[in-house]
Amino acid sequence: MKFDIDYFAKLAYLDLGDHKDKILDDLEHITDMINKMPSIKEDELILDKDYSMEFREDKVIPSLSRNDILSNAKKVQAGCIVVPKTVE
Amino acid sequence: MNLYEKTALELSSMLQKKEVSSKEVCNDIFKRIKDTDDNVGSFLYVDEENALKKASEVDDRRAKGEKLHMMAGIPIAIKDNISVKGIKNTCASKMLLDYVPPFNATVINKIEDNDGIIVGKVNMDEFAMGSSTENSYFKITKNPHNLKKVPGGSSGGSASCLASGQVPLSLGSDTGGSIRQPASYCGVVGLKPTYGTVSRYGIVAFSSSLDQIGPMARTVSDTAFLYSIISGRDKKDATTLDTNFNNYEELLKEDISNLKIGIPKEYFGEGINSEVKQSVENAIKLLEKNGAKIIPISQPMLEYALSVYYTISCAEASSNLSRFDGVKYGYRANDVNSIEELFIKSRSEGFGDEVKRRILLGNYVLGSRNNSEYYKKAIHYKNEIKNIFNNNFKEVDIIITPTVPNVAFNLGEKLNDPLEMYLQDVCTVTANIAGVPAISLPCGMNKDNMPIGIQLLGPCLSEKLLLSTSYRIEQLVGNFNNLAKL
Numbered sequence: 001m002k003f004d005i006d007y008f009a010k011l012a013y014l015d016l017g018d019h020k021d022k023i024l025d026d027l028e029h030i031t032d033m034i035n036k037m038p039s040i041k042e043d044e045l046i047l048d049k050d051y052s053m054e055f056r057e058d059k060v061i062p063s064l065s066r067n068d069i070l071s072n073a074k075k076v077q078a079g080c081i082v083v084p085k086t087v088e
Numbered sequence: 089m090n091l092y093e094k095t096a097l098e099l100s101s102m103l104q105k106k107e108v109s110s111k112e113v114c115n116d117i118f119k120r121i122k123d124t125d126d127n128v129g130s131f132l133y134v135d136e137e138n139a140l141k142k143a144s145e146v147d148d149r150r151a152k153g154e155k156l157h158m159m160a161g162i163p164i165a166i167k168d169n170i171s172v173k174g175i176k177n178t179c180a181s182k183m184l185l186d187y188v189p190p191f192n193a194t195v196i197n198k199i200e201d202n203d204g205i206i207v208g209k210v211n212m213d214e215f216a217m218g219s220s221t222e223n224s225y226f227k228i229t230k231n232p233h234n235l236k237k238v239p240g241g242s243s244g245g246s247a248s249c250l251a252s253g254q255v256p257l258s259l260g261s262d263t264g265g266s267i268r269q270p271a272s273y274c275g276v277v278g279l280k281p282t283y284g285t286v287s288r289y290g291i292v293a294f295s296s297s298l299d300q301i302g303p304m305a306r307t308v309s310d311t312a313f314l315y316s317i318i319s320g321r322d323k324k325d326a327t328t329l330d331t332n333f334n335n336y337e338e339l340l341k342e343d344i345s346n347l348k349i350g351i352p353k354e355y356f357g358e359g360i361n362s363e364v365k366q367s368v369e370n371a372i373k374l375l376e377k378n379g380a381k382i383i384p385i386s387q388p389m390l391e392y393a394l395s396v397y398y399t400i401s402c403a404e405a406s407s408n409l410s411r412f413d414g415v416k417y418g419y420r421a422n423d424v425n426s427i428e429e430l431f432i433k434s435r436s437e438g439f440g441d442e443v444k445r446r447i448l449l450g451n452y453v454l455g456s457r458n459n460s461e462y463y464k465k466a467i468h469y470k471n472e473i474k475n476i477f478n479n480n481f482k483e484v485d486i487i488i489t490p491t492v493p494n495v496a497f498n499l500g501e502k503l504n505d506p507l508e509m510y511l512q513d514v515c516t517v518t519a520n521i522a523g524v525p526a527i528s529l530p531c532g533m534n535k536d537n538m539p540i541g542i543q544l545l546g547p548c549l550s551e552k553l554l555l556s557t558s559y560r561i562e563q564l565v566g567n568f569n570n571l572a573k574l
Contacts, residue, residue, distance in 0.1 A: 012444075027449060029506075030507055036391070036394075036395045037396060038392065083427055083430060
């Protein structure tokens with residue numbers, strides 16, 4: 001199957017610019033490698049069985065301060081992150 | 089002998105006996121870094137001021153008679169995808185050029201609680217995607233044994249800083265071989281632990297079901313020592329397990345007198361360099377002479393293991409890296425007129441080509457157009473690979489293979505052929521897929537004096553057996569703690 005690079009780049013919010021042709025060529029070789037996985041029938045699938053994880057209690061506990069969390073944002077106002085207008 | 093040539097345990101003993109101070113150790117380390125890093129390029133950031141401040145504090149407390157952990161005063165370097173509060177964590181990417189974590193990774197808390205000294209952050213492939221450290225946005229790191237060759241990746245800086253004598257300990261991360269392959273290329277020791285034995289809280293996620301932080305050092309004892317500090321259950325990482333690996337001496341004392349070693353034929357066939365094969369086989373023969381039984385086994389899944397690995401890892405990466413959108417942190421593009429343009433420009437300008445390739449592949453294998461066919465198949469084969477390992481370990485105690493089919497290659501040699509680069513992982517990915525522990529040790533040099541690595545794999549939670557066997561190999565093969573001649 002030909003790799004529909006425009007479709008997948010749109011899904012990934014990526015503009016590949018001048019590198020598009022080279023990346024496409026690379027991905028077609030890489031998907032050839034991925035295709036080496038032998039086919040299996042749906043009823044022969046071994047998927048994950050039980051996987052126990054310990055979840056924490058649903059309680060509010062002290063965490064990071066708002067200032068710490070916002071410290072890496074480019075533009076902050078009134079405790080919120082400023083971004084371009086999203087609603088007309 | 090200079091202080092920088094000592095192992096961590098040797099330094100610890102000297103510090104405890106007050107033969108040397110932590111400040112003296114750190115000063116020697118920083119001098120070594122200044123003397124060598126313009127050539128090698130291990131470090132992205134060196135935190136000399138804070139490290140010396142911490143070293144002085146440790147010295148004062150020791151002088152007052154306080155009993156300190158063996159780690160107190162020992163310098164360590166950290167891969168730049170592991171969060172250290174207040175120090176940039178770039179993942180070697182333009183996307184995180186200015187990002188400073190407001191919290192420590194759990195492994196960092198463990199090191200700091202035991203008074204370890206963090207000297208700086210070391211170079212890596214961008215977002216841990218690569219096998220040569222050439223994908224770093226910031227700089228090239230070179231192999232200290234030959235400055236025209238790669239150190240391996242993605243934990244290339246973590247390996248090169250050890251081989252150059254810049255630090256005695258480092259932390260790396262391993263998703264498909266990123267600790268073991270650079271350890272092999274640089275002639276040091278690197279352990280990818282059992283999945284779940286080291287907390288991933290605070291590492292920037294690449295592939296959450298495969299990533300593991302692991303210890304790296306120049307000797308097996310130092311590796312076991314660092315592992316004993318960083319391992320253990322963590323409430324902040326629900327995938328961690330209850331383990332009891334906190335006594336490093338116990339980790340080296342497993343009885344290996346009747347060891348059964350499995351040798352899978354698929355790792356020794358066509359494609360393996362003859363000197364690598366010879367060196368690994370020589371190490372196996374030494375173990376056999378010392379009482380181990382060698383049993384041929386088979387791992388037929390090696391043929392499609394890379395396909396499984398790249399399907400799962402890229403699928404998870406495409407999801408994990410969707411958080412980088414220019415909004416809350418990280419690189420934000422200028423001159424944008426809409427939120428969509430913000431996302432596209434920030435991501436396109438912030439990520440390098442290898443990261444973009446893997447995100448696209450991840451979207452491809454997960455996409456509804458393919459009915460998630462690839463991802464479901466990969467999970468099926470992941471479980472099959474686990475079953476094959478389980479069956480192997482019914483017959484044998486450990487499995488031995490080369491870490492990489494070759495020695496370090498030249499800088500620039502594989503940059504234009506990503507698939508050729510991916511083949512570097514062929515011997516290492518199965519351990520990540522199955523979740524089993526695997527360690528790489530130096531087992532010799534080729535005719536050009538480039539290090540060769542031997543890989544040992546064990547059942548889940550068999551770190552004691554792996555480290556004890558590795559310790560025995562170290563005693564038989566010798567010449568560990570072998571600094572590159574810079």
